[in-house]
Every structure is written in structure tokens, then in C-alpha cells.
């Protein structure tokens with residue numbers, strides 16, 4: 096069955112998967128959603144022993160129906176071969192009776208690699224299929240991890256260049272150094288004087304700026320996005336929830352068909368939305384536990400039905416979740432309401448007044464949040480109980496899951512937590528959580544301590560990162576982003 100994609104906001108033009116991947120965002124500012132979510136027979140024994148790449152193909156072929164088998168298999172092969180430091184790509188680790196789905200074994204040590212190593216290949220293939228002979232400009236705002244993963248995924252990919260915008264004071268030191276040392280002849284990194292929401296809004300407004308788009312196209316370029324608003328990001332993320340589930344069956348932790356809970360530390364709502372898609376495909380999921388940090392806009396939403404971004408914004412130890420506008424929630428609103436006008440109305444209200452209230456059934460989700468203190472305690476307690484060390488984002492997930500269990504009494508359902516980053520990536524806070532008296536401030540020393548606690552080597556991905564040369568030094572005010580992008584693509588002739 097062919098699947099097509101329409102906007103969440105009213106434009107009913109159906110796009111093929113490859114077209115939606117190329118466009119990134121719909122004309123009317125909405126996000127692309129599949130007209131129906133395909134089903135998969137989760138009781139099929141075939142899936143249980145499949146390796147990651149094979150399973151990825153089984154999922155992708157259901158959604159990206161205009162790509163040929165050969166195209167998809169080649170994309171998957173190019174994406175996942177030799178890029179992960181674990182032979183299973185996504186190991187599932189049991190600690191304290193919880194299953195940690197380790198999504199951080201790629202080049203940048205965070206889960207964004209799972210999709211961003213595949214997206215460039217999907218995009219390049221899409222360009223060829225659609226006879227696009229323009230150069231693709233990937234414009235992406237990052238709360239820290241997307242940026243580096245996009246840079247790694249797209250570096251030196253022919254016919255594509257990448258511009259990454261990150262909030263100057265809103266990412267961790269290590270995240271920043273990862274981006275500033277990025278090599279590649281087609282990459283540009285910019286520090287923005289604002290927070291993530293400012294950067295993301297600027298990117299969205301560039302995508303919606305018809306005049307700029309026209310000018311750029313006339314010069315032989317088109318914009319696309321590597322943010323999780325692109326369906327080419329979302330769909331690859333479905334795969335690992337299924338992979339995790341089948342892994343539990345294989346290891347006799349659950350029976351085929353048994354319900355599980357899935358807990359996802361959440362920011363932009365992309366990762367947990369992929370879990371929701373997995374559920375709609377037939378994965379037996381009891382609750383999707385949406386875990387927020389101190390920026391608990393989603394916790395409030397799931398508990399009251401009111402979304403309100405008008406609130407104080409906090410910088411936390413889980414910076415990749417410091418977000419007040421969770422873009423992908425728009426897709427959930429569409430799926431729950433199956434009503435484009437309603438979704439459009441919510442989003443207009445969000446744009447105008449910063450809030451909206453829904454009358455939708457949100458009961459498939461459970462919203463919880465962890466304070467900064469909860470997060471630190473979670474890291475310490477899990478370590479002392481089991482020896483397993485999680486990063487700050489995953490710790491938010493663990494803390495929220497514990498709260499869910501205590502409040503709801505649901506102690507028997509097996510639970511998968513999306514472990515979204517390696518503890519090395521947030522070594523400073525992880526080390527401080529485990530040993531509050533540890534005073535060493537230099538990151539290489541923190542990495543060293545962590546590696547001795549974990550009794551393993553520092554991952555190659557970041558070992559020695561401070562000895563690498565800084566290659567980028569752009570800083571830009573919010574109001575100048577458009578001009579900067581315009582200039583960096585079209586140079587001085589572009590004005």
C-alpha cells in the first residue's frame with residue numbers, strides 16, 4: 096500500500112515520502128504526517144532474531160513506499176555500517192529491573208545519530224528520484240545534540256551543505272567543542288545569542304519566507320531541514336523501539352504480545368512520538384511515559400490539557416531537553432484529533448498567545464518531570480544500586496519512571512527507557528552526582544574519572560577532543576540570523 100504525507104494544518108496535497116523528506120516542512124507551515132500509520136504483525140517470529148539493519152528495512156519499507164527496495168537497503172547499509180561502536184547498534188542493558196535502550200553508540204554519543212546517519216542518504220536518494228539538480232542547504236537549530244549529529248551525518252556529502260545554529264549559552268561545553276571542532280568542507284556552525292526556541296523559530300521563519308526561498312532557488316539552492324520536523328528523522332526512530340521489544344522477547348524477559356511501558360526523556364517530542372507511532376503500528380505499549388526536566392511544559396500539558404509556553408525558561412543539566420515549544424507535539428494533536436483545522440487552530444493560538452487548551456484523550460501518555468535534584472539523585476542511586484551509570488537526560492527518564500511506578504502502582508509491567516546520551520557526553524554533572532565532593536573542573540579529568548568508574552576506555556568519539564583545532568567562530572544575534580544565512584549561501588552578491 097502506498098503511503099502519502101499531508102500537512103497537519105489543512106493543505107491536503109498528498110506528497111510521496113521522498114518529496115516530504117526533501118521539503119522538510121509543508122507549505123502552510125504544518126508538519127508532514129502519514130495519511131495512515133501502517134500496521135506490522137508484532138507476533139511474527141521473523142522479527143525476533145533480526146539484526147538492526149534488517150528490522151530497519153522492514154519498518155522503512157512500510158512508510159517510504161516510493162523508495163525501491165534497493166534504494167532503502169543501500170541507504171540503511173551506508174548509514175549503519177561502521178558508524179557504531181557496538182555490534183548490535185542498540186544494546187539493551189538491564190539495570191534495577193529496567194531496560195535501558197542504549198541509543199548513544201554512534202559518532203556523537205547521543206540518540207540523534209540513530210536517524211541523522213540515515214537522513215543524508217534518504218535525502219540524497221530523494222533528490223535523485225525527484226530530478227532535483229539544486230544544491231541542498233540543510234538548516235538546523237540545535238539544543239546541542241542534533242547539531243553535531245547533523246554535521247557528522249552530512250559532512251562531505253556531495254550536493255549538500257549544512258548550517259547549524261546553537262544557543263550560545265544553552266549547550267554543554269562538550270557539546271559546543273564537538274561542534275566547533277567539526278571538520279568537513281560543507282559545514283557551517285553558528286552560535287546564536289538566544290535560546291533554542293529563538294533559534295528554532297528563526298529557522299522556521301526562514302523556511303516560511305517565500306521571498307528568500309525564491310531568491311535562493313533562483314541561485315540553484317533549496318532549503319531542507321535535519322530537525323525532527325523532517326519525517327526522514329522521525330521514521331528511522333521507530334525502529335529501535337521495536338528492536339528493544341523484540342530483544343526482550345528473545346531474552347525471555349517478556350512473552351510475545353506482552354504489554355510494556357516506554358519511558359522517553361523528552362524535549363522536542365520527536366523521540367517519544369516515534370514510540371507512539373510504534374504503538375500505532377501494533378507494538379503492545381501500556382503507557383508512554385513522557386519525562387521532562389524542570390522545563391515541564393509537557394508534564395503540565397498531559398496533566399491538564401493546557402499547553403502554555405509563557406513561563407520562565409531554565410537552563411538545566413539536561414540541556415537537550417531545555418525546550419518550551421515541543422514542535423512534534425503538533426503531529427500528536429493531529430493524530431489524536433484527525434482534524435487539520437483543529438490542529439491549525441491550536442498552533443495559531445500557540446503562535447499568537449503562547450498557549451492553547453485541547454479537548455483530546457491524552458490517556459495513552461503519562462506526563463512526569465524531574466527536578467535538578469531528582470536528576471542528580473537518580474544518577475547516584477542507580478549507580479549505587481547497580482553500578483550502571485546514566486547521563487543526565489536518561490536520569491530524568493529513570494527518575495520519572497520511578498515516580499510513575501510509585502504513584503500508579505504499576506510495578507509488574509516491564510519498562511524500556513530510551514537512554515538518549517552517553518554519560519561521557521555530560522561527564523561533569525554525572526561525576527558530580529556520583530561524588531558531590533569531586534572538585535576537578537577540567538573536562539578531560541572528568542572523562543578520566545568516569546572511565547575509571549565504568550572500568551572501560553574513554554570512547555574514541557570524544558577522547559582527546561580538546562587537542563583538536565577550533566574551526567568555527569561565528570556568532571550571530573537573533574535578528575541577524577536571516578541575513579547571516581542569506582549571506583553565507585549567496586555571498587555578497589545575494590543582497
Ligand SMILES: *Cc1c(COP(=O)(O)O)cnc(C)c1O
Pocket residue numbers: 205206207240241323360361362363364365366367415416488489515516
Ligand atoms: C534531543 C535529545 C533529547 C530530546 O529528544 P526529543 O526528540 O527532542 O524529545 C533527549 N536527550 C538527548 C540526549 C537529546 O539529545
